[in-house]
Amino acid sequence: MAHDDEQGGTGVPDNEPEQKVPGSEAEQRGDVDGETPLTAEVSPDVAEAVGEFMERAAAQNEAAAEEIPDTKNHKPGSYISFEKVSKSFGAFDVLKSVSFCVNPGETLCILGRSGVGKSVSLQMLLGFLRADSGTVRIAGEDVTNFSEKQMQAIRRKVTMVFQNGALFDSITVGENVAFPLRERGDMEEDQIYQVVKGLLEMVGVAGMDHLLPSDLSTGMKRSVAIARALAAQPEAVLYDEPTTMVDPLMAHLLGNLIERLKQQLHLTSIVVTHDMRFAKKLADRVVFLHEGEAKFFGTMEEMEKSDDPVLREFLTLDELVLPA
Numbered sequence: 512m513a514h515d516d517e518q519g520g521t522g523v524p525d526n527e528p529e530q531k532v533p534g535s536e537a538e539q540r541g542d543v544d545g546e547t548p549l550t551a552e553v554s555p556d557v558a559e560a561v562g563e564f565m566e567r568a569a570a571q572n573e574a575a576a577e578e579i580p581d582t583k584n585h586k587p588g589s590y591i592s593f594e595k596v597s598k599s600f601g602a603f604d605v606l607k608s609v610s611f612c613v614n615p616g617e618t619l620c621i622l623g624r625s626g627v628g629k630s631v632s633l634q635m636l637l638g639f640l641r642a643d644s645g646t647v648r649i650a651g652e653d654v655t656n657f658s659e660k661q662m663q664a665i666r667r668k669v670t671m672v673f674q675n676g677a678l679f680d681s682i683t684v685g686e687n688v689a690f691p692l693r694e695r696g697d698m699e700e701d702q703i704y705q706v707v708k709g710l711l712e713m714v715g716v717a718g719m720d721h722l723l724p725s726d727l728s729t730g731m732k733r734s735v736a737i738a739r740a741l742a743a744q745p746e747a748v749l750y751d752e753p754t755t756m757v758d759p760l761m762a763h764l765l766g767n768l769i770e771r772l773k774q775q776l777h778l779t780s781i782v783v784t785h786d787m788r789f790a791k792k793l794a795d796r797v798v799f800l801h802e803g804e805a806k807f808f809g810t811m812e813e814m815e816k817s818d819d820p821v822l823r824e825f826l827t828l829d830e831l832v833l834p835a
C-alpha cells in the first residue's frame with residue numbers, strides 16, 4: 512500500500528538531522544545475532560526499569576502462546592491465521608481464498624510484487640478492512656466479524672508499525688512513546704520517564720525524546736514507532752515494509768532489532784517486505800502472494816528450491832536487483 516511518507520510534514524528534509532544508528536560497534540559492523548541483549552544499549556540509570564518492563568513483556572508473550580487453543584492437534588496453535596480469505600474491491604479480486612498462518616513467537620514474511628494485497632492482508636488483520644469470505648483468527652479467536660469495539664481490544668494485542676511511523680505529529684517523540692504507557696494507568700511518571708528513555712536508547716534514537724516527529728528521518732520515525740509499539744507490550748507486531756526508504760545500514764539494524772525482539776520477547780511478527788535479504792534473515796516462514804493467491808507458503812529454503820516458474824522469476828529478478 513502506498514503511504515504518504517510525511518504526515519503534515521514541515522518541509523524538513525527527510526535525512527535531517529544526521530541519523531544515529533542503533534546498536535553497539537559490533538552490531539554496526541553487522542556481526543551480531545539475535546542474542547545481543549535488548550538492553551545492551553540502555554543506560555545504567557534506566558536499565559533496571561527497562562529490564563523489568565521487558566521481562567514482563569516476555570512472560571506475557573510466553574503465557575499468550577500457551578493459551579492458544581490447539582485447534583488442529585498440533586501445538587502450539589497458530590497465533591494468527593488466514594483461512595481461505597477472499598477480498599475484492601469492485602470487480603478486482605485482490606485475495607482469492609488465501610491461507611497462511613504464523614505460530615506464536617515466529618516471524619512470517621509476506622512477499623510478492625506491488626499490488627498483490629500484502630498491505631491489504633495486514634489491514635484485514637487489524638480490522639481496518641473486512642474479509643468478504645473466509646476466516647481470520649488472532650490469538651485463538653475468530654475475529655472475522657468482530658465489531659470495531661472488539662477489534663480495539665485485538666489492536667492492544669497486535670500492533671502495527673507503519674512505513675511512516677504514524678506518530679502523533681503535534682507531540683514530542685517522548686510523549687508518543689509514553690502514550691501507551693500512560694493509557695495503562697498503572698505506572699508512576701518516574702517509571703514512565705525511565706521506560707521511555709530506555710526504549711528510545713534500545714531502538715537507536717537516544718536523547719531524541721524532546722524532538723517532534725517532523726524533525727526525524729524516515730528510519731528514525733520507524734525506530735520511534737517500534738519503541739511506541741513495544742511500550743504497548745503487544746503479543747504481535749505487524750511491520751509494513753520496514754526497510755523501504757532507509758539506507759542499507761539502517762535496514763540491517765532494524766532487522767537485528769526485529770530478530771532480537773523475536774528471540775528475547777518471543778514476539779510474533781508479520782513483516783511485509785520486498786527485501787529478500789531481510790526476509791532471508793528474519794523469516795521462519797514466508798507466504799508469496801501472486802495474482803490473488805498464496806502461491807507459496809513455507810520456509811525460505813523451500814521457496815528457493817521451488818521449480819515454480821513464477822517463484823523462480825521473482826527470485827531471479829531479486830538477484831539481478833540485489834547482487835549478493
Ligand SMILES: Nc1ncnc2c1ncn2[C@@H]1O[C@H](COP(=O)(O)OP(=O)(O)OP(=O)(O)O)[C@@H](O)[C@H]1O
Binds near residue numbers: 605626627632
Ligand atoms: N481501500 C481500497 N479500496 C480500493 N482498492 C484498494 C484499497 N486498498 C487497496 N486496494 C487495491 O488493492 C490492491 C492491493 O493493494 P496493496 O496495498 O495490498 O498492495 P501491496 O501488495 O501492499 O503493494 P505494494 O508492495 O506496492 O505496497 C491494489 O490494487 C490497491 O489499489
